[in-house]
Amino acid sequence: MLKKIKNLLLLKKLLKKKFLLAISGGVDSMVLLNIFIKLLNNKNISVAHCNFNINKSKINYNYNLIYKICYKNNINFFYKTFKTIKFSKKKKISIQIAARILRYKWFINLKKKYNYNYIVLAHNLDDNIETFFINLFRKTGLYGLKSIKLLSKDLLRPFINISKNDIINYAIKNKIKWINDISNFKNIYLRNIIRNKIIPNILKILYKYNIKKNINNTIVNLQLEYNYIKNTINYFKNKIIIYDKYYKYILKIKINKLLNLNINNNNYLLYKIFYKYGFNDIKIFNKILLIKTGKYFLSKNKKYKIIKNKNEIILIYNVKNKYNLLIPKLGKYKIVNNILINFKLINLNKTIFNYNKYIYLNYNKIKFPLYIRNWKNGDYFIYKNKKIVINKIFKINKITSFDKKFIYLLLNNNKEIICTINKIKIINKNYLNNLNNNIILFFNFN
Template sequence: MEKLNSRSVLKVLEDKCQISSSDTLLVAVSGGADSMALLHLLHQNGFELAAAHCNFQLRGAESDADEQLVSDYCALNNIQLYQTSLDTTAFAQEQKISIEMAARELRYDWFQSLIDQYSFQAVVTGHHGNDSIETFFLNLVRGSGLRGLSGINFRFGNIVRPLLDYTRSEIEAYCDQHQINYCHDASNDDTKFIRNKIRHEIVPILESINPAFFETMQSNLAHLKDAELMLESEVERFVSTDVVDEDNKLIIPISKLENYPHFASLLFEVLRPYGFNPSVVREVISHLHGLSGKQFFSETHRLIKDRHNLLVLPVEEVGVQYFWIEEGENKSELAIDVRIYTKPNDFQFSRHSQLIHLDADMVDLPLLVRKWKTGDAFMPLGMKGFKKVSDFFIDEKYSLKDKEDAWLMVSGEAIVWVLNSRIDDRFKVTNRTKRILEIELK
């Protein structure tokens, strides 16, 4: 690899980060060696740029010293600087997340607001090769799957990282050579943080075993990235041909999934964007041929093992459980039109599941529309005896999700209609019917 200099970084920006010399860049500058070197390199290359510095208010006077160093450097070199102070601790407590995660969310949200306001083409960060190796080990112990083992990407969306081919020591040497002042964050030495433990305890042991450890790991990460891209291609093919995504619901056919020789890895990649971790996915796989109705949860979604499919749905709060409808147009949880008219001589029954006709004189308005509950029973059209609604759902092969979404229309204590399905035989239109109650579910 070519020595770290403005020419080599420009090549990385063009070849690996898809950045052109005409792009306007926002440089994330913490005050550490990596970001100060990055700012110097980009400025040397003549990019139109601005710097962005976040004071996370975590290290008292040290944080203020970082901010002052960045401010002085930008003023001396006539570089536009955007600054913000963030109450990271309060945000972490409010969101119930770690300080590290809170700082990440806050800074990238702020970077995005600057991009939106000033039309920068990309945010450039000073992540380097050692960061990528540490991320590999961090994800290895967390069990993040193949995607987490390929290190940090040179470009992800509008975030670019042109220093990933270089070591921390090379970057510090560059700063010394060009007399660039930088700050040392003492919190990076505290091994109570997992990343620091990897950096200061684990990596040095591996470097003592293999003096070319950095180069070896760079090669390993490149191979893993190739494997990740191949898996990504397989996932895209499966999702595009076999998975159905409709009405905020993902339907994964179990039989199609099992046609793939390594379907466990495939399923993990399909479910990963919905927050399911490897241990939950292993549980799902162990129940592929179990009883229907088994549920699995991530923080944002749930997965239901149905008869032939895996259903992935958002975790939702319980919504409206009942409402009343009158004659006319009813705008509520469901859009329903109710109309009463004299039965014509040429009356034709509706054969559409969302449009029904009832004997108006057998029904008392207003009608109650509610969720079904255990013990509900009705007389399905064509039958002369009662059937539990739960048994009707089984006969009609309702999935667990279908059951949860089912609504009943009720007159007094009697069920008139299982919406989208069957009316009650007692309320049907007969030769004696004089007035028609027409109900349309829109």
């Protein structure tokens, strides 16, 4: 077993990396600590131990057992207590999930603070099989059935292909002390029911077959297929997704580009793109191409919104678009969505007028401070006793309901609308220069 782990670390070129070992005091983690002490320079090893304040009768035993080994081997030892039960009640989640969230957050923070390459966990083959069954009984897909990976961005699980029996045999042979967590024998959690009842019964009934090995091979195959599908999806995603550098939206997809991919199940590709944003109902993507412009779907947590906008599918944050900026004097200003604007007086004698690029306003009619805000339904101004409704101009120019939300207006100090500042040029002609007065030049870099 020692040789297996050494070969793994050699193969992955990890022997000289820095590791944070998550050690609970159970047999798996104590064997993990023993093997890493034997294989690595102790300066490259640190240990993190959690106290979840659940099984208080065992707290001191676990702490003392781990601390003594770390002290003897001059290994950095981190210890943290958590109010797990209080956290689980607050978040309305199980104690097991609460403990998982708390410890992983702490581990990641330690990794970042002390520049560890990997957090090392003692999950073994039996844990992987249990996870396979847990996800099988839940609403999951290939992602869940592929179970636990050996290596990921932050995590290393060197025991993932080693059975629990092999770990226990190693511990006995090498006289390693460990403490059993009695909560592992209480069949009140789904994992414990699978571990203590379902898997033993399967092994008993199907004793002629090498069940654990076969399930593990299935998991390995599922991981290979998942990686292939993931890479394929990423290939197609790169062809159709547009990200907005001005932060008006998170991403958008041109529907004609999606259809030009000529792949079956466009809805599934959309589902995989938007799943991480909380859109986990594939029925949404059966409808998205058929709904009218302006219609939308909210994510499960209502944080995000998918909007159909003509030939586009757009993902935005589900927030009210309210923006107000005070312009106290002449000068350059950077406003929302990285729009840059400039107000300055110009010399009439040296000016070549470019009415397509710039807006020229009569300085005598401009009264600072000015204001910039987003367009609102009902906005208008009066010119020659005629009411000019801005939304009517939007409709004539086929500005979509989505784009309207990101059009901004310049207002005089009396809050009268002067002009739009992006997307479409709409000007209140009361403020245009007559070339006989000082002129304020306004131009937009967007």
